[in-house]
Amino acid sequence: MRKTVFKVFWAWDFQKEEDWLNAEAAKGSNLVAAGPLSYVFEEGEPGAYTYRLELLENLPMTASEQEYLRFMEDAGIEQIATMGRWVYFRKRTEDGEFELFSDLDSRIKHLRRIQFIALFALAAEFFVMVGGVPNLIKGNPGMALGVALPVAVLAIATVFPALRIAREIKRLKAERLICE
Amino acid sequence: MESIALTEAVFYILLSLDEPLHGYGIMQNAETLSKGRVRLAAGTLYGALGTLAEKRWIKEMRAPEGGRKREYQLTDEGRRVVAAEIARLRELLENGERIAGEWSK
Numbered sequence: 001m002r003k004t005v006f007k008v009f010w011a012w013d014f015q016k017e018e019d020w021l022n023a024e025a026a027k028g029s030n031l032v033a034a035g036p037l038s039y040v041f042e043e044g045e046p047g048a049y050t051y052r053l054e055l056l057e058n059l060p061m062t063a064s065e066q067e068y069l070r071f072m073e074d075a076g077i078e079q080i081a082t083m084g085r086w087v088y089f090r091k092r093t094e095d096g097e098f099e100l101f102s103d104l105d106s107r108i109k110h111l112r113r114i115q116f117i118a119l120f121a122l123a124a125e126f127f128v129m130v131g132g133v134p135n136l137i138k139g140n141p142g143m144a145l146g147v148a149l150p151v152a153v154l155a156i157a158t159v160f161p162a163l164r165i166a167r168e169i170k171r172l173k174a175e176r177l178i179c180e
Numbered sequence: 181m182e183s184i185a186l187t188e189a190v191f192y193i194l195l196s197l198d199e200p201l202h203g204y205g206i207m208q209n210a211e212t213l214s215k216g217r218v219r220l221a222a223g224t225l226y227g228a229l230g231t232l233a234e235k236r237w238i239k240e241m242r243a244p245e246g247g248r249k250r251e252y253q254l255t256d257e258g259r260r261v262v263a264a265e266i267a268r269l270r271e272l273l274e275n276g277e278r279i280a281g282e283w284s285k
Contacts (some may be wrong), residue, residue, distance in 0.1 A: 101224050139182040
């Protein structure tokens with residue numbers, strides 16, 4: 001029995017996405033495929049799997065990432081789906097606790113990859129807004145505001161997650177000074 | 181000589197590789213040695229093995245045939261590092277027991 005759910009998560013909300021997938025898995029809905037806007041679940045035993053998400057450094061099909069994915073497979077971790085650089089892993093809960101990272105350095109490294117996406121989005125949004133200024137000066141406010149305004153709203157919305165990630169990284173780095 | 185403190189994850193990884201062993205075996209060994217306390221996550225382990233291989237403290241065995249998992253083993257330099265680390269830990273332990281041992285009195 002399969003079901004498709006249409007849902008979108010921002011890159012920086014990956015923890016929410018992971019929590020949601022695990023909540024579904026606890027109920028017996030196991031993710032089997034993922035697209036940009038949708039998720040496909042298959043009915044199975046409740047609580048059988050634990051899901052984890054990771055943003056890879058490169059696309060999954062590159063040689064270095066293929067090596068990493070094969071290593072994960074050897075460790076009993078199943079690769080369920082990929083979406084761009086995102087990989088969806090799962091492991092049977094009966095095999096024990098499943099985490100991708102067990103030390104601060106790995107977690108910081110992973111967060112930095114996501115931070116880069118947030119900052120890149122911010123830069124792109126800023127670029128588009130600034131692009132609207134010449135139109136404003138030329139007396140074409142409709143054109144300028146029509147594009148720049150919604151993007152400005154987007155930019156403001158992006159700033160909060162970007163700050164949140166920066167704070168989290170800072171917190172982890174502070175902790176790293178006293179422990180691993 | 182510079183004094184380097186290894187993370188305990190790395191210490192247990194190195195301790196596991198006297199004989200060739202694959203990633204999953206390392207994870208299980210660390211968990212057994214530490215009585216369940218140290219759980220190496222796969223992502224972390226993968227990164228650490230890469231760094232250790234770069235530093236030439238371990239070597240990656242040639243990719244095994246027949247779908248057997250890739251194995252790793254200590255190099256001579258790796259064994260030297262483990263010995264130095266044990267000496268460092270002994271110093272910490274001796275000082276700790278000596279000084280903190282006085283506190284309860």
